[in-house]
Amino acid sequence: MALVLEAAEEKKAENPVAISLKGIATFTDGFIICSGAQRRQTQAICDAIVERLKAAGERAGHIEGYERGEWILIDLYDLIVHVFIPETRDFYSLERLWGDAPHVEPVSATASSRAGRKEAPRRRRRVASGRAVARKG
Numbered sequence: 001m002a003l004v005l006e007a008a009e010e011k012k013a014e015n016p017v018a019i020s021l022k023g024i025a026t027f028t029d030g031f032i033i034c035s036g037a038q039r040r041q042t043q044a045i046c047d048a049i050v051e052r053l054k055a056a057g058e059r060a061g062h063i064e065g066y067e068r069g070e071w072i073l074i075d076l077y078d079l080i081v082h083v084f085i086p087e088t089r090d091f092y093s094l095e096r097l098w099g100d101a102p103h104v105e106p107v108s109a110t111a112s113s114r115a116g117r118k119e120a121p122r123r124r125r126r127v128a129s130g131r132a133v134a135r136k137g
Contacts, residue, residue: 007052039069
């Protein structure tokens with residue numbers, strides 16, 4: 001899941017949602033749902049996910065909807081990724097359809113690696129106006 005979310009983030013995927021379907025559906029363990037602003041962006045998100053998985057030695061089982069780009073489905077067997085344009089996502093509203101299923105906080109590999117690091121303390125410096133401004137470092 002982290003690889004998929006990280007690849008989608010790199011292509012500026014919007015509003016990622018992860019839904020656990022374990023014990024609810026027999027065809028998959030979960031969904032990741034995200035959006036791209038327009039068709040070309042949904043295709044770029046799909047390409048990034050497939051390339052990231054390939055680099056990790058995994059592959060997508062089946063991809064549907066790539067040519068139209070309005071709703072791209074990437075079947076990863078135990079996880080299904082849905083990449084929508086906003087209008088199509090609103091129309092089909094998978095989050096509402098599977099509303100009883102638990103939502104999982106989507107955490108990408110980059111976010112989880114950042115969570116383990118401590119943030120550098122902030123120091124104050126003076127700017128030309130004379131006000132103190134916080135800065136990292």
